[in-house]
Amino acid sequence: MAARLIDGKALAQQVRERLATESAELFEKSGIRPGLATILVGDDPASHVYVKNKQKACELAGIYVDDHKLPAATTQSELLALIEKKNADPKIHGILVQLPLPKHIDSKVILEAVSPLKDADGFHPYNFGRLVEGHPVFEACTPKGVIKMIESTGVPIEGKRAVVVGRSNIVGKPLALMLLQRNATVTICHSKTKDLPAVCREAELLLVAIGKAKFVTADMVREGAVVIDVGTNKTPEGKLCGDVDFEPVSRLAGWISPVPGGVGPMTIAMLLENTVESAKRTAGLT
Ligand SMILES: Nc1nc2c(c(=O)[nH]1)N[C@@H](CN(C=O)c1ccc(C(=O)N[C@@H](CCC(=O)O)C(=O)O)cc1)CN2
Numbered sequence: 001m002a003a004r005l006i007d008g009k010a011l012a013q014q015v016r017e018r019l020a021t022e023s024a025e026l027f028e029k030s031g032i033r034p035g036l037a038t039i040l041v042g043d044d045p046a047s048h049v050y051v052k053n054k055q056k057a058c059e060l061a062g063i064y065v066d067d068h069k070l071p072a073a074t075t076q077s078e079l080l081a082l083i084e085k086k087n088a089d090p091k092i093h094g095i096l097v098q099l100p101l102p103k104h105i106d107s108k109v110i111l112e113a114v115s116p117l118k119d120a121d122g123f124h125p126y127n128f129g130r131l132v133e134g135h136p137v138f139e140a141c142t143p144k145g146v147i148k149m150i151e152s153t154g155v156p157i158e159g160k161r162a163v164v165v166g167r168s169n170i171v172g173k174p175l176a177l178m179l180l181q182r183n184a185t186v187t188i189c190h191s192k193t194k195d196l197p198a199v200c201r202e203a204e205l206l207l208v209a210i211g212k213a214k215f216v217t218a219d220m221v222r223e224g225a226v227v228i229d230v231g232t233n234k235t236p237e238g239k240l241c242g243d244v245d246f247e248p249v250s251r252l253a254g255w256i257s258p259v260p261g262g263v264g265p266m267t268i269a270m271l272l273e274n275t276v277e278s279a280k281r282t283a284g285l286t
């Protein structure tokens with residue numbers, strides 16, 4: 001039987017509608033409107049599209065946007081000075097520094113300069129550490145969205161064999177920790193994993209964030225598995241495609257997320273959710 005589709009776009013829309021209601025209620029109760037500072041350095045066309053989409057989503061959800069577009073030649077000190085200003089600005093509850101940054105800027109230094117109390121992307125080592133110890137505050141948006149997508153299927157995470165393919169700091173590692181926190185038995189695979197297809201075939205939950213087009217083929221998937229595809233690759237023809245070979249895998253899996261229309265829209269919805277939650281904490285409402 002063909003897999004059921006996990007429609008990230010529709011799920012993200014539901015989240016955004018809920019957040020619009022929550023921001024309106026927050027404003028009514030406390031006079032606080034959630035605020036997100038967006039910082040984009042340079043001319044990367046994809047980054048401009050992502051930031052524009054995030055800003056539009058914020059506006060529809062009643063989140064104030066403080067937009068900063070800086071030239072590619074911006075120095076690290078100039079960027080740090082802007083972040084310091086936003087850290088101190090009471091109208092701002094979340095700070096987004098769009099990645100990638102230009103090569104002359106050290107992303108690690110920049111992400112650590114964002115106040116952990118305004119870290120809407122969940123990239124600060126403090127927030128990563130909170131996740132490691134099992135008491136997360138801000139959680140990274142992409143893995144947080146993946147968890148909501150699994151939950152939307154109704155398949156319980158507890159007790160499941162979960163395999164995460166990819167070990168990046170912003171997706172694979174935090175996702176593995178979020179699954180562990182929900183009592184899955186978690187394996188992380190990477191480029192040095194021996195017999196990776198065999199490990200993937202054990203997965204009841206298969207979460208793929210390796211950054212290689214159509215890397216996961218049908219022979220790597222257990223029948224009935226929940227398969228979530230975090231990849232955003234371009235085919236030689238310039239078409240967007242995920243890390244999973246969608247058609248053949250969808251004939252075998254129980255649930256599958258598409259690209260586009262899967263994890264991407266949920267990443268944006270989770271950024272909004274983190275910003276609204278941060279504003280609520282400021283208002284003493286959580
Ligand atoms: N500061 C951050 N930088 C980056 C992040 C991030 O979470 N925080 N993630 C990616 C880019 N990204 C968000 O910034 C992102 C990428 C893709 C999508 C998305 O919705 N994609 C659509 C397809 C869009 C298309 O047609 O090209 C989809 O999957 O349906 C949202 C957000 C790196 N940088």
Ligand SMILES: [Mg+2]
Pocket residue numbers: 142267
């Ligand atoms: Mg992302």
